[in-house]
Amino acid sequence: MSPNVLAAFLLAFVATEGAGAAATPPARHVVDDSTGTRFDVTTKAGSTTYRCIGAGVRKVLFFKAYAAAFCIDADRYDEVVGRYVAQRHAGKSGDELRKALENDAAFFEHLESARADKLVIMQLVRDISKDRIASAFRESLSGVLPADRVDRLISTIPGDGKNGQRILIHSQGSVLVIDISGQANRLDDELIVRKLWRVWLGPASVTPSLKTSIARTVSQAH
Numbered sequence: 001m002s003p004n005v006l007a008a009f010l011l012a013f014v015a016t017e018g019a020g021a022a023a024t025p026p027a028r029h030v031v032d033d034s035t036g037t038r039f040d041v042t043t044k045a046g047s048t049t050y051r052c053i054g055a056g057v058r059k060v061l062f063f064k065a066y067a068a069a070f071c072i073d074a075d076r077y078d079e080v081v082g083r084y085v086a087q088r089h090a091g092k093s094g095d096e097l098r099k100a101l102e103n104d105a106a107f108f109e110h111l112e113s114a115r116a117d118k119l120v121i122m123q124l125v126r127d128i129s130k131d132r133i134a135s136a137f138r139e140s141l142s143g144v145l146p147a148d149r150v151d152r153l154i155s156t157i158p159g160d161g162k163n164g165q166r167i168l169i170h171s172q173g174s175v176l177v178i179d180i181s182g183q184a185n186r187l188d189d190e191l192i193v194r195k196l197w198r199v200w201l202g203p204a205s206v207t208p209s210l211k212t213s214i215a216r217t218v219s220q221a222h
Contacts, residue, residue, distance in 0.1 A: 056210025
């Protein structure tokens with residue numbers, strides 16, 4: 001084989017390998033490793049299509065209560081997440097970016113307060129009473145919401161959650177929807193919609209593994 005033919009063959013081989021790598025399909029799920037629960041990356045609730053960017057577990061003492069996924073309006077992902085990463089962590093990728101995001105409290109505050117529709121999906125792996133859900137909201141939000149607003153939020157919870165049920169908590173503008181297996185209640189309160197996500201994304205998150213998963217998922221996408 002002549003040198004020119006060999007060079008052409010090698011170039012074609014490299015091009016083929018590169019095309020194969022580029023054709024790797026994007027992830028279709030985010031997974032809570034603790035329970036093995038899989039959540040579709042793209043989920044529609046109401047009139048909004050959400051992009052789910054992480055999954056983790058809520059534990060009560062030694063027991064797993066639910067797996068949770070955090071999702072954001074898919075149309076706003078680049079603006080909210082992509083722009084933040086480009087501006088605050090320029091030049092980082094892979095494991096370096098993951099570690100930087102994981103330790104960046106401002107990143108999670110940014111997700112929490114971003115002017116974009118958000119969704120938390122809770123897949124129950126045991127029964128959870130309305131009182132237990134209410135207690136978690138009170139504990140996480142008492143420092144950022146007046147007591148009467150926390151009470152208003154709690155009054156929106158349709159009822160107890162049962163093992164195997166899926167709870168959707170999502171915002172559309174200033175409207176918050178809490179849906180337990182199709183039984184949904186709504187409230188219109190812009191302040192609650194802005195602060196609620198602190199339950200899962202704040203410094204005292206009830207699902208710290210969810211924040212770790214978000215850092216990992218976002219780093220893999222950038």
